[in-house]
Amino acid sequence: MPPRRIDEQIVLAWKEAAQDLRIGVVAPFELESAGDKIVYEAHILDFGGPKGTVAGVLEDEAPWTDARRVQGYYGSNLSPSYRRYDRQLFIDTLNDWQWFGQGLPPIWYTGKPWS
Numbered sequence: 001m002p003p004r005r006i007d008e009q010i011v012l013a014w015k016e017a018a019q020d021l022r023i024g025v026v027a028p029f030e031l032e033s034a035g036d037k038i039v040y041e042a043h044i045l046d047f048g049g050p051k052g053t054v055a056g057v058l059e060d061e062a063p064w065t066d067a068r069r070v071q072g073y074y075g076s077n078l079s080p081s082y083r084r085y086d087r088q089l090f091i092d093t094l095n096d097w098q099w100f101g102q103g104l105p106p107i108w109y110t111g112k113p114w115s
Contacts, residue, residue: 006041007057009083014042014055016085022106023047023094029054033067040068041078046101047094048074055082 011027018025024045031038031054045052054073058080068075074097081089096114099105 004038004040006039007083010041010055010057010078013082013085013090014044017087017090020085020087021090021094021108024052031067031071031073033071038067043073044094044097046105047099048076048097050100052100053097 006028014025014027017023018027025042026045027042029040029043031040040054040056042055043052044055047053049072051072052074053076054068056068056075056077058077076093076097082093091108092112092114095110095112098111098113099109105111
């Protein structure tokens with residue numbers, strides 16, 4: 001599998017989101033797939049599915065997109081607008097992905113999807 005370059009700005013934006021929104025984020029995030037280690041921008045816990053969301057970038061294609069799904073993660077390929085932390089954009093995104101965590105969601109969570 002060819003190496004994957006991560007977008008460091010997206011990594012930093014998700015780290016900032018984790019602190020501000022008080023959510024679990026591992027950024028960057030390493031996933032092992034078929035003996036290869038793939039580094040993604042972030043693993044956002046509790047949102048998108050039971051195992052959370054693994055975020056990549058718009059340019060990602062197979063096999064990088066497939067590896068997340070096969071491992072049971074929700075995958076999202078993010079646009080360059082996620083290179084800077086915009087509180088409302090990140091909240092809207094997390095609401096769209098939906099809460100799958102244990103207990104109560106964060107106080108800002110509405111569960112309102114994009115459409």
